[in-house]
Amino acid sequence: MTTGDRRRFAVILAAGDGKRMKSDRPKVLCEVLFKPMIRWVEDACRAAGVEEICIVEGDQSELLRQAVSPACTFYRQAQRRGTGHAVRMAAEALAGGGDVVVLNGDSPFIDAQTINAAYRQHREEQNAVTVVTAHIAAPFGYGRILRDSAGAVTGIVEEKDADTEQKRITEINSGAYWFDAVFLAGALxxxxxxxxxxxxxxxxxxxIALTDGLRAGGYTAPDSNVTLGANDRRALKTLNEIARQREIDRHLDEGVDIPCDDGVVIGKGVTIGHDTLILPGTILLGNTKIGAHCVIGPNSYLVDSTVGNGTRVNASYMTNAFVGENSTIGPFAQMRPNTSLGNGVKIGDFVEIKNSTIGDKTSVAHLTYIGDSDVGSQCNFGCGVVTANYDGCHKYRTVIGDRAFIGCNTNIIPPVQIGEGAYTAAGTTVDEDVPAGALAIGRVRQQVREEWAAKNINFKGGKK
Structure with a gap:
């Protein structure tokens, strides 16, 4: 991107392996709120309007490239020889000039506001380098920022090199910087x-900038969490706890009721309407949208799903599914991808629905599987109904009209259509179309053999 005639771009350092994480994957692919840390950093850049993104990768580059946008440009750091060496791998990008923000791929809380505010200061002060800093109460282990009386940055001193007075400084280096790209290329x-x-x-x-008589500045971020990264699983757990609480607090501020947040995890992309109640053990991820006046949980898991106003989801799973208003789901139900439920629908315990549409006010109360089906409104499913939609080679659809009544333990063998207002008797196997208003009975006629048990069973134990 350009600001005026000035190019802006990013270099994200992501070559670290997962040794201290005890992971087979690159460290930056460890997740915070179920999203890789590097994706947090990339998303912050794009939200700031920095669309040209270079990533310095190490081993397992294929995994890394799967986690980020394909629009990124990649440079390989075959040997780990420090942060300066890592940025040097992107020398080709630096040669194009402009301003570059250098970020760590394992610092997920850098945000667009910080990136842009630091850049404004960088340009206003005409700095060769602007360090993003923060004040923290316990700065042990961090590099301290040294400033002169005018506020210009005069150095960064590491903990091991700091004297007693310098160790009292609470302003630390976040590891994020804006540089003049041409200056940086030469300095590296x-x-x-x-x-x-x-x-x-x-x-x-x-x-080097100070030696050359150039200005170095420091932008102090108002949120010290921008400095946080993760080198081990304990630090990663801390990042997850911070991110989880931020999202919970955001929804509380927007009128969502979370009386007890035990086990509650809400992803950044989730929206929830006012007066909705979120109960313990509920996980909401991806592009999930919850309406107002809903009850979600306890122990429910929703990913990329939409729930209409006034709907209850109790101890159930929904993935890429839609449910309308004033419906009830669960307990112990699963709505699989491409499921769409209307308004006022009742889905009870141990019901699974996949790639199907269910009309308004239809009831599927318990122990039923509906797959690859189009079901009308105001239908009723008895216990134990199954659509046998797969024959081992192909999948077929079932079509059921409005107000149909599907009796207990009905097996539906598609492709078939059951007409409006039609009935199937309990225990029926339906493998032919059922006309509207008809009753389908497809079971063996009951036979009663008198005294069969006495003749065939030894009641003193075992068969004859």
Whole structure:
């Protein structure tokens, strides 16, 4: 993207492996609220209007590329030789000039507001480098920001190198920076690995800027969480706890009732209407949309699903499904992908519906499977109904008209149509169309054999 005639782009550092995470995947693919950390960083860049994104990758690049937008450009860091070395891998991008924001792929709480506010300061002060900083109460372990009397940044001192006075400083380096790209490209060629770790540090670029008489600035983020990253599972758990509570607080502020948040996890993309009650053990993820005056939970799991106003979902699963208003789902029901339920629908316990539409005020009370079907309004399903939609090679659809009554333990063998107001008797196997208003009976006629038990069963134990 350009601002005026000035190019803006991002370099995200993502070459770290998962050793300390004890993971087979790159560290940046560990998830916060079920989304990879690097995707949080990419999304923040795009929300800030920074559309040109370069990612410095390490091993397992295929997994990394699957987790981010295909529009990203990738540069490989074959050897891990420090942050300065990582950015140097993207030298081709830096050569195009403009301003570049360098971010860590494992710092998910960087946000668009911070990126843009830091950039404004970067341009207004005409800085060669602008460090994103934050004040924290316990800065132990972090690099401290040194400033002169005018507020310009004069250095970053690491914990191990800080003296007693410097250790009292609470302003720390977040690891996020804006750079003039041309300056950065030249400075990266000048940094050395003359340190105990034998690595090239990006922080050394700041000293080069000051030596060259250029200005270095520091933007202090109002939210210190932008500094947080994760190097192990304990830190990842902390990030998840922070993100989870943020989302819960956001929905509380918007009029959602969460009286006890035990086990409640709500993803960033979820919307919930006012006066909806979220009960313990409920997980809402993806592009899920919940209406007003609903009750969700306890122990419900919804992904990329829509729930209309006034609907209750109790101890049930919904994935890529839609349910209208004033309906009830569960307990112990599963709405699989491409399920669409109308208004006033009742789905009871141990019911599974897949790739089907169910009309308004239809009742499927218990122990039923409906797959690949189009069901009308005001129908009633007895216990134990099954649509046998798959013959081992192909799947077929069932069509059921309005006000049909499907008796207990009916097996429906599609492709068939059951007409409006038609009935199927309990225990019937339907493998032919049923006309509107008709009764289908497809079961063996009952036979009663008198005294059969006495002649065939030894009641003192065992058969004859």
């Amino acid at each position: 060629e000048r940094i050395t690995a003359n340190n105990a770790q034998g690595e090239y540090y990006l922080t050394d670029v700041l000293g």
